Amino acid sequence: MSGVRTVMLLSALTALFMALGYTLGGSGGAVIALLVAAGMNLFxxxxxxxxxxxxxxxREVDATSAPEYYGLVAELAQRAKLPMPRVYLIDEPHPNAFATGRDPRHAAVAATTGLLSMLSRDEVAGVMAHELGHVRNRDTLIMTMVATIAGAISMLANFGLFFRGGHNENGNSNMVATLLAVIVAPFAAMIVQMAISRTREYGADAAGAEISGNPRALASALAKISGRAEMIPNPVAERNPAAAQLYIVPVHVSELFSTHPATEKRIAALEELAQDMGAPVIAPIERRASALSPAKPAPRKSSALNPLRRD
Structure with a gap:
């Protein structure tokens, strides 16, 4: 049912793009918008x-450059019965993670150094399991396509606002319709984008809990990083707001306008799932020593996966 709903919403987004093209350029504009949407999705x-x-x-890392982080992802991928994804590290204090790629065989997962230094190993396992859940559910391609079309609608609306001549195919004034289109279309695109993203986030949370075997660790991670993600700047999301849907938590948490469900609701759903599971269905990830995690007690505020070896 979730898949059908996603297809319907994605179709609605494409239709909205065509409708905006028709408003700005008539039937020819609608055809051009359709071709552009198809080309963008293919690209x-x-x-x-x-x-x-x-x-x-x-930057891509491997078993040599980031042994524990890479090894954790490898173990989780094996549990999820997924091909090993490429593993990336982002040198940013902003705590977040995302997955990308057109299918499980061409997937990549990434986490920021801020996230790895903030969370415990079990919490990082919950986060990366969530991202692998997106991969397994084939959300990565869908969400990138949605972000691409939504961004294109906003760009086309801005173009129409500043360059539209205000006449339709018959030469009659149509400025009111144009103004409504360029104002309403981006807002409608945002609503559709949020509907698709929120559905996918709940599914990835459930998949991540199953893969890691520890829903409460993922819930704890969400609680820790959601507040910090609002306070610490994210330059990429500031330049390109459509990228916010890629992250495990949104940059600006607002239940009405966020691309994600409210963090409190996600945590509550994970707590219910933990109670239903009773005990972890998969044994917890064992703590192992590595170049990033010496075989001695770590300082209270440091992470077992801290790639920068911060205390």
Whole structure:
């Protein structure tokens, strides 16, 4: 049912793009908008991961450069029965993570150094399991396509607002309709984008709880990073607000206008899931020593996965 709803919402977003094109350029504008939407989606299908990772200046890591972080993702991918994704690290204090890629065989997961230094190992496992849940549910391509079309609608609306001549195909004044279109279309696109994203976030939370076997660790991670994500600047999201839907928590938490469900509701759902599970269905991830996690008690505020070895 979730898949059908997503297809319907994505179709609605494409139709909205065409309707805006028709308002600004008549039937020819609608056809051009359809072709542009198709071209953008085709381009996104093949290049979404590179675009997103480049936008965040993410660097790929492996078992040598980040042994514990990479090993944790590898173990979770094995549990999820997924191919090993490429693993990236983003040198930013903003605490967040995301997944990208057109399918599980071409997936990548990324986390910021801020997130890894803030959370315990079990909490990081919950976060990365959530991202692998997006991969397993094939959300990564859908969400990138949605962000692409929504961004295009906003761009086209801005173009129409400043460059529209105010006449329709018959030469009659149509400025009121144009103004309504360029104002309403981006807002409607945002609503559709939020509806798709919120549905996918609940599904990824459930998948992440199943993969990690510890819903409460994911709930604890969400509680920790949601407040900090609002306070610490995220330059990428400030430049491109459509990118906010990629993260595990939104940059600006507002239940009405957020691309994510309210964090409190997600935590409550995870608590219910933990009670239903009774005990973890999968044994907790064992704590192992590595170059990033010495075999000795870590300082209270440091993370077992701290890539910068901060105290």
């Amino acid at each position: 996104t299908f093949w290049n979404a991961d590179r675009i997103v990772l480049s936008m965040h200046h993410a």
